[in-house]
Amino acid sequence: MIDRLTLLQKIGVYIATFFFLLFILMPFIEMIRVSLRPMSHLMTADFTWWSEDFSLQAYRDMWVTVPLLGRYIFNSIFVASAVTLITMIVVIPAAYAYARLEFPFKSLSLGGFLAVNMFTGAVLLIPLYRVLRSLSMLNTYWAMIIPGVAFLIPTGIWLLRSYLERIPRELEEAAYVDGASRLYTLRRVVLPLAAPGLIVVGTAVFIGAYAQQFLFAITFNNVREIQPLPAGLYEFIGYQDVTWNEMMAAALTGITPVMIVFLFLQKYLVAGLTAGAVKE
Amino acid sequence: MTLVAEGAAPERMQRRELSDRAFAWLLISPALLFILVIVVWPLAETIRLSFTDATLGGENFVGIANYAALFADPKFWQTVGRTFYWMVLAVSLKLIVGLIGASLLNAAIPGKALFRVLVMPPWVIPVAIGVIGWKWMYNGYFGLISGLLQEFGLVEDRVALLATKTSAFYSAIVTDVWVGTPMVTLFFLAAMQGVSKDLYEAAWVDGASRWYRFRRITIPQIMPVIVSMALLSAIWTFNSFEIIWILTEGGPRGATTTLIIDTYKVAISSQRFGEGAARAVVIVVLLATFSLFYLWFLNRVNRQYGAK
Numbered sequence: 001m002i003d004r005l006t007l008l009q010k011i012g013v014y015i016a017t018f019f020f021l022l023f024i025l026m027p028f029i030e031m032i033r034v035s036l037r038p039m040s041h042l043m044t045a046d047f048t049w050w051s052e053d054f055s056l057q058a059y060r061d062m063w064v065t066v067p068l069l070g071r072y073i074f075n076s077i078f079v080a081s082a083v084t085l086i087t088m089i090v091v092i093p094a095a096y097a098y099a100r101l102e103f104p105f106k107s108l109s110l111g112g113f114l115a116v117n118m119f120t121g122a123v124l125l126i127p128l129y130r131v132l133r134s135l136s137m138l139n140t141y142w143a144m145i146i147p148g149v150a151f152l153i154p155t156g157i158w159l160l161r162s163y164l165e166r167i168p169r170e171l172e173e174a175a176y177v178d179g180a181s182r183l184y185t186l187r188r189v190v191l192p193l194a195a196p197g198l199i200v201v202g203t204a205v206f207i208g209a210y211a212q213q214f215l216f217a218i219t220f221n222n223v224r225e226i227q228p229l230p231a232g233l234y235e236f237i238g239y240q241d242v243t244w245n246e247m248m249a250a251a252l253t254g255i256t257p258v259m260i261v262f263l264f265l266q267k268y269l270v271a272g273l274t275a276g277a278v279k280e
Numbered sequence: 281m282t283l284v285a286e287g288a289a290p291e292r293m294q295r296r297e298l299s300d301r302a303f304a305w306l307l308i309s310p311a312l313l314f315i316l317v318i319v320v321w322p323l324a325e326t327i328r329l330s331f332t333d334a335t336l337g338g339e340n341f342v343g344i345a346n347y348a349a350l351f352a353d354p355k356f357w358q359t360v361g362r363t364f365y366w367m368v369l370a371v372s373l374k375l376i377v378g379l380i381g382a383s384l385l386n387a388a389i390p391g392k393a394l395f396r397v398l399v400m401p402p403w404v405i406p407v408a409i410g411v412i413g414w415k416w417m418y419n420g421y422f423g424l425i426s427g428l429l430q431e432f433g434l435v436e437d438r439v440a441l442l443a444t445k446t447s448a449f450y451s452a453i454v455t456d457v458w459v460g461t462p463m464v465t466l467f468f469l470a471a472m473q474g475v476s477k478d479l480y481e482a483a484w485v486d487g488a489s490r491w492y493r494f495r496r497i498t499i500p501q502i503m504p505v506i507v508s509m510a511l512l513s514a515i516w517t518f519n520s521f522e523i524i525w526i527l528t529e530g531g532p533r534g535a536t537t538t539l540i541i542d543t544y545k546v547a548i549s550s551q552r553f554g555e556g557a558a559r560a561v562v563i564v565v566l567l568a569t570f571s572l573f574y575l576w577f578l579n580r581v582n583r584q585y586g587a588k
Contacts, residue, residue: 004388005387005388005389010389013384013387013389014389016380016384017384017385017387017389017395020377020380020381020384021395021398021399023377023458023461024398024399024401024402024458024461024462025398025401026417026424027402027410027413027414027417027458028401028413030413030416030417030424031413031416034416076406089310090310090311090314091311093306093307093308093310093311094307094308094310094311094312096307097303097304097305097307097308098308101300101303101304101307102300102304103300103301103304103305104301106304109308109312112315113311113315115568116315116319117512117515118515118564118567118568118571119319119323119519119564120516120519120521120540122519122521122540122543122544123326123519123540123543123560123563123564124318124319124322124323124326124560125544125547125548126322126325126326126329126547126548126553126556126557126560127321127322127323127325127326127329128318128322130325131317131318131321131322146314146318147318149314149318150314150315150317150318150319151318151319153311153314153315154315157311182298182303207403207404210404210405210406211403211404211405211406211407212406212407212522213406213408214406214407214408214521214522214525214526215521215522219548228406229406229409230406230407230408230409230412230522231408233408233409233412234408234412234526237412237415237526244416247412247416248413248416251409251412251413254409255405255406255409258404258405259401259404259405262400262404263397266397266400
């Protein structure tokens, strides 16, 4: 057996872990603290850790200050879900092709897909704006969905491919010998076997789509009703008098639904996602 | 055996299936179409626009005028330098903090499962929301950081961290590191867990210290992951837009203006499409050069030390 940590070392690890997690969680702790205090007190008093005036008032007032908050929360989840769905529909066949088939320009085209990672929407905004305008997609959900999909396709293919490669070929060959067509084999043999991988990659794509909703939303959309949460709240941050406690309350409320779902998926996700990436 | 094989082959043919080649391209075509319309064509269009003086009003071909003006502008070179400094510093910090974090989370202590979950929140929320939290913390009047600095007597008065050039730049770095650290940490952690226990035990039997084992086993074993995370983080950090935009919009007085912010301001805020496009092309060329150089360098190192 390898040497265990001594008690002193353990204490050291705990202290270091505490500071590491403090750095990670500080903004959340502070957002919660601010959301629970009245604005007047936040603005006048010097900084204090603790005070007696904690209240949930901001969580009531925010619905008045940010009347579309419910819409923003819905929009964020809707856009991320739509991006995930379309990305997966596009990525599954492509990942299968890269995992299983031999064809000319295979590694070159895969490299091409991966090179897309070098671009972000920010570099291509001007022509993208024109593309979306000519497709009549500006100021619609599509303006946020379509570019989102394009930039997540490469990562999706990359992650899913390594999953599919680990499914034994024999099963597909057996199906083929039994006379199944290739598409049938893909749908009925490969996809069910790849289900855990599909969930992991789907969740990763969702996180990507959910995290990056700001740029396309502020650039391609100016309809408030369809704005996702970050872009919707950003509008209020720009004002001279920001009611910070309500903004924090709104932000925390907005991220809660996805956070809860994520808590249920996290074990599954992290193990799967990193296994896919690390194995390579 | 031979007979069966010979008999099977024609039967396959009879099913009149697509060849591997055609089937593969059929499967890839939707993904390819997306990339062509949303990435490749806009990229070509960006390159074309960079040789014009396009604005909302119209466009004329101006040759290399945009590039000439850009390269003659000392401010532009400052921005390039600042962008690389921003990238190198933020990526190094993410890798170091991520490595420390992963080692801590990898330690065999009670509670580690909980700690691993607690690293994730910044990763699973919209980046912009986290940055809004930081923006509050940096404010001078009632922000947490200014408050703490005063509490510990490090500063006399309230400090508005985003208001002065140096502090704004480093504040943006801290936020960028915060955004990027959870993912780096989790990937390093997963890689560490993939390292064979036998290696550690063998080294331990030989009397190797914990630190020695970390340096000589852990680091080399997870090097492939470190190397790919470094490249990915570098690209993302170089292109990082919303963190800086929400914190400072590139200010104060340009102190946090990286190439991507500069491009956005010129192209979108002031709608000088041609000049903006030239900046976008410079970004693409710089990143492509950087990535190729990085990969070439890796290849060389791998060959020198014998790839596993």
